[in-house]
Amino acid sequence: xxxxxxxxxxxxxxxxxxxxxxxxxxxxxxxxxxxxxxxxxxxxxxxxxxxxxxxxxxxxxxxxxxxxxxxxxxxxxxxxxxxxxxxxxxxxxxxxxxxxxxxxxxxxxxxxxxxxxxxxxxxxxxxxxxxxxxxxxxxxxxxxxxxxxxxxxxxxxxxxxxxxxxxxxxxxxxxxxxxxxxxxxxxxxxxxxxxxxxxxxxxxxxxx
Amino acid sequence: xxxxxxxxxxxxxxxxxxxxxxxxxxxxxxxxxxxxxxxxxxxxxxxxxxxxxxxxxxxxxxxxxxxxxxxxxxxxxxxxxxxxxxxxxxxxxxxxxxxxxxxxxxxxxxxxxxxxxxxxxxxxxxxxxxxxxxxxxxxxxxxxxxxxxxxxxxxxxxxxxxxxxxxxxxxxxxxxxxxxxxxxxxxxxxxxxxxxxxxxxxxxxxxxxxxxxxxxxxxxxxxxxxxxxxxxxxxxxxxxxxxxxxxxxxxxxxxxxxxxxxxxxxxxxxxxxxxxxxxxxxxxxxxxxxxxxxxxxxxxxxxxxxxxxxxxxxxxxxxxxxxxxxxxxxxxxxxxxxxxxxxxxxxxxxxxxxxxxxxxxxxxxxxxxxxxxxxxxxxxxxxxxxxxxxxxxxxxxxxxxxxxxxxxxxxxxxxxxxxxxxxxxxxxxxxxxxxxxxxxxxxxxxxxxxxxxxxxxxxxxxxxxxxxxxxxxxxxxxxxxxxxxxxxxxxxxxxxxxxxxxxxxxxxxxxxxxxx
Numbered sequence: 001x002x003x004x005x006x007x008x009x010x011x012x013x014x015x016x017x018x019x020x021x022x023x024x025x026x027x028x029x030x031x032x033x034x035x036x037x038x039x040x041x042x043x044x045x046x047x048x049x050x051x052x053x054x055x056x057x058x059x060x061x062x063x064x065x066x067x068x069x070x071x072x073x074x075x076x077x078x079x080x081x082x083x084x085x086x087x088x089x090x091x092x093x094x095x096x097x098x099x100x101x102x103x104x105x106x107x108x109x110x111x112x113x114x115x116x117x118x119x120x121x122x123x124x125x126x127x128x129x130x131x132x133x134x135x136x137x138x139x140x141x142x143x144x145x146x147x148x149x150x151x152x153x154x155x156x157x158x159x160x161x162x163x164x165x166x167x168x169x170x171x172x173x174x175x176x177x178x179x180x181x182x183x184x185x186x187x188x189x190x191x192x193x194x195x196x197x198x199x200x201x202x203x204x205x206x207x208x
Numbered sequence: 209x210x211x212x213x214x215x216x217x218x219x220x221x222x223x224x225x226x227x228x229x230x231x232x233x234x235x236x237x238x239x240x241x242x243x244x245x246x247x248x249x250x251x252x253x254x255x256x257x258x259x260x261x262x263x264x265x266x267x268x269x270x271x272x273x274x275x276x277x278x279x280x281x282x283x284x285x286x287x288x289x290x291x292x293x294x295x296x297x298x299x300x301x302x303x304x305x306x307x308x309x310x311x312x313x314x315x316x317x318x319x320x321x322x323x324x325x326x327x328x329x330x331x332x333x334x335x336x337x338x339x340x341x342x343x344x345x346x347x348x349x350x351x352x353x354x355x356x357x358x359x360x361x362x363x364x365x366x367x368x369x370x371x372x373x374x375x376x377x378x379x380x381x382x383x384x385x386x387x388x389x390x391x392x393x394x395x396x397x398x399x400x401x402x403x404x405x406x407x408x409x410x411x412x413x414x415x416x417x418x419x420x421x422x423x424x425x426x427x428x429x430x431x432x433x434x435x436x437x438x439x440x441x442x443x444x445x446x447x448x449x450x451x452x453x454x455x456x457x458x459x460x461x462x463x464x465x466x467x468x469x470x471x472x473x474x475x476x477x478x479x480x481x482x483x484x485x486x487x488x489x490x491x492x493x494x495x496x497x498x499x500x501x502x503x504x505x506x507x508x509x510x511x512x513x514x515x516x517x518x519x520x521x522x523x524x525x526x527x528x529x530x531x532x533x534x535x536x537x538x539x540x541x542x543x544x545x546x547x548x549x550x551x552x553x554x555x556x557x558x559x560x561x562x563x564x565x566x567x568x569x570x571x572x573x574x575x576x577x578x579x580x581x582x583x584x585x586x587x588x589x590x591x592x593x594x595x596x597x598x599x600x601x602x603x604x605x606x607x608x609x610x611x612x613x614x615x616x617x618x619x620x621x622x623x624x625x626x627x628x629x630x631x632x633x634x635x636x637x638x639x640x641x642x643x644x645x646x647x648x649x650x651x652x653x654x655x656x657x658x659x660x661x662x663x664x665x666x667x668x669x670x671x672x673x674x675x676x677x678x679x680x681x682x683x684x685x686x687x688x689x690x691x692x693x694x695x696x697x698x699x700x701x702x703x704x705x706x707x708x709x710x711x712x713x714x715x716x717x718x719x720x721x722x723x724x
Binding site for chain 2: 071072073074076110112114115117118121122123195196197198
């Protein structure tokens, strides 16, 4: 399912194009900027955008998001397979780096179809009303070689909370591989209710 | 005079000391708590009755009960001594004649109920007490006919007692067969012949009723009328009960005969979608009553309301402008008594309180199925398969209501009731097409499965093994317990869990379930 993340990628194009059009309109109306100047502006814009696009492509990772939760003493493994991530991460420029992810809770799988359907319902992800889960970085700090800690805003069911996620980066050439693990309290996000058998804590593993 | 003078000279603190024993031991006996009539709740108030029940699945036809004024104008029931009903071959010699020599004996004096134990004891008496002597289901001539027992495969105790009805002696020579006690549907004759009160009963009530109608030579019209009183819900989509009535006498009798023991077409329910007789043991912990969760169960008052309503006062309900026994609102409120079983008198609030206390006191018998290696592996499978989500220990129910297929949960219900927002796909008939239908089924507790059966809300499966048999999902399946009278085969759909387990795991899971 298309979860609309591309809009976020396309948005800068759109806004810049509007900007260009406004400039061009201005040119045509005033007639004060010559062809060379216009070419220069466009070239500048091109070189400003391209690096951003190259480093911040949205893509669908091969690995699903994994989660684990204890139910009656048994660990239930679940997956969310439909998700996208947009990465602009430079270990040397942490303040300018960003990671954003967006997942579709409808793609949740726990091995029991009826349970998945229940998780779609209003007691859990309420997908009719809240069609996505999002994760957006706020800041990063280094925690040793290839190890980092990110502060992210996690949004589930419309509830936004800041969480800390330790993650590692392994880089081969231009290819970056991230792996992070974190734990959330499902009740913080209104996922179900207090239960005698179902743990509040959910362990989440994200790899891309 | 001297004593008075001496007393007046005693210091005040000494008087305080005299009160200490009271503070230490309380004002009542240590092993008994005392009640006064002011403790007995007044249950049928207009305010309380407004939203105690859930709306019908078709909310325009939600039940409108009789008013507080009407209810409390009904006379209170007098509880006479009752006597056991024997199979004719087991009746002690001279018993019948002896019964006719007995005087009426009133056995319940509310003014003597003081302690919790008193109320529980009185509650047991009321549990066994029939509220009808007009022959609502069966009458004297049926139970004194040997064929009755053969035709219905009536369970008996080793003494030959048929425990589902009692003789009521209302005066010398006035011996009536009493119907419609709680015990009628909630008593089980166990395999060893012992009685288990409060369990899913095994009274073959609908077979017994078919026998009574047939041997009495009831006319088609009479059979249609009584069946309409009991089950008609003309506002239900497709009006299945109307179709049954139109199908005629034989079809109706067949429909009664098709209901197995362990299920019973109680008024407002159905013989087309018969409800499994509920297990009352442990009911104090359940939040909804009836398979459709019709009655909320938030406190003892709710239980008392349910008992009163269920003991036939729902015949006086209006569903829109429809009343099951053909009353108009003018007739209902005319002040004239309505002589229909269970509707012309009522239990007092104290009697209902006693009954509820007794029902709350019911405890399960000792389970012969001890935990074993097999059942312990079944316990793990129970968790792995996610059974715990709905059948959550320790009650083995999450006490929630699941919407049936075709019922859209109104938004307001999520705040008002305990909703588990998915259907497990079981037959929607009972909850969508009866007067008691709410659009939901409550999640049943699995406690006491070892002494219960048949299973599922419509009692369609005789054994737990059948539940995990994927063959039941096919149209050529022959249900092992309830099968509608007009079909040879029928898929038993829904609750499709554990079907892909291998045979060993199924055995382990069942072994675990039987230990609960």
